[in-house]
Amino acid sequence: MAFRGARTLALGLRTAIPRVAGAAVRPGMASLARTSVAGQQRFLHTSRPALATLGVHKDTDYNNLDTDWEFTPESYKEIEVVLAKYPPNYKRSAVMPLLFIAQKQTEKMPEHKATGWVPLAAMNKIATVLDMPPMRVYEVASFYTMYNRQPIGKxxxxxxxxxxxxxxxxxxxxxxxxxxxxxxxxxxxxxxxxxxxxxxxxxxxxxxxxxxxxxxxxxxxxxxxxxxxxxxxxxxxxxxxxxxxxxxQIGRTTSMGLKKTALVDAPKAPECRADI
CATH class of the missing domain: 3.40.30.10 (Glutaredoxin)
Structure with a gap:
């Protein structure tokens, strides 16, 4: 059952250990987590705003427990295909692909700003479909940075x-x-x-x-x-x-080299295939 007490969900560890892209960095190694280019400090693979919100949910008028969100019939067909890959007693293993399906569906939902993200209501719907506690879905969605938990650009x-x-x-x-x-x-x-x-x-x-x-x-x-x-x-x-x-963007065919790097002439046919 969804938690309806405090309206703020804090999932991150509140320690003094610095974190980069959601991963703890041991004391004394924090300098390895950032680099300086042209005098500017760069935090690798994320930004300061992202770091500040990786494990936190705060209700808004468009993202709260009462938000109306439902999988479309097309998404349910995708879910059926995904669930068929797992034994019924292990269907919780499908939480990641279902989060992805939800994120892609939201791209086509103007009422949810038509951008790729996963509202809290979608996470709760996934918990219902997979018969698992909503907190377990929140943990996965907040751990992987490729799940967007706020509206982003189109x-x-x-x-x-x-x-x-x-x-x-x-x-x-x-x-x-x-x-x-x-x-x-x-x-x-x-x-x-x-x-x-x-x-x-x-x-x-x-x-x-x-x-x-x-x-x-x-x-x-x-x-x-x-x-x-x-x-x-x-x-x-x-x-x-x-x-x-x-x-x-430079005319390369798949990952082929832009010029000959090994053969300088057409290869000779093997003796067993003189007809080539």
Whole structure:
């Protein structure tokens, strides 16, 4: 049963141990959790506003226990497919994919600001579907930073800043977007169109730097081999309602090299296949 006492939910540990992206850092190692570029202190993979709210829920007029939220018939069909993967007595294991389904559904719900996030009422609905305490759903949703628990921009720009992208000037991409949109990491533009965040590795290291954009036009598309100029062009295409070209922005085919790196001539056919 949902807790209706104090209207503030605090899930984080309140200790003096510094935290980075939700993970505790041992005393004496805090300096490893941040870096300085051009005299500016950078907190890796998150922003100060995000750190302050990772484990806290505060009721608002659009996000509280009484908010009206329900899965659509289409979402229930997706849920059936997910639940079929688990034994009935382990259906709670589906909490993460159901949170994702809820977040994607909210992108299409104008009454919930039509952005990808998971309202408290959606978490409670998931707890009902999976027959688990709501607190267990809150714990998962507040632990993983890719679940948004507040409305964000229509287009969620997630720039990878993990090591391979970082050494390929990912922070140059971040800084260009920040300057162009006039927002910081973890913030949304005043018109509600764009939200900017840093992401952990998105598995496209060979085409670094890259970013993923969630939203009704891009559908979690990958944009690779970025430069500050191409990143800004992608943003302007979205502002105009156009779908930007996905994948490499420099003409690369998937992750192929831009020039021959091993073979200099067409390979010879093997003796057993002289017909080739």
């Amino acid at each position: 287009h969620n720009i997630q720039v990878c800043t993990t090591s391979p992208c970082m050494v390929c000037d990912a922070y140059g991409i971040v800084d260009a977007i920040k300057a162009h949109l006039k927002i910081e990491v973890g913030e949304t533009t005043p018109d509600g169109l764009f939200h900017l965040m840093e992401a952990e590795c998105l598995g496209c290291c060979v085409n670094a730097p890259m970013m993923q954009i969630a939203g009704p036009i891009t559908h979690d598309g990958y944009y690779e081999d970025l430069t500050p100029e191409s990143a800004i062009q992608i943003i302007e295409d979205l502002r105009a309602g156009k779908e930007p070209k996905k994948g490499s």
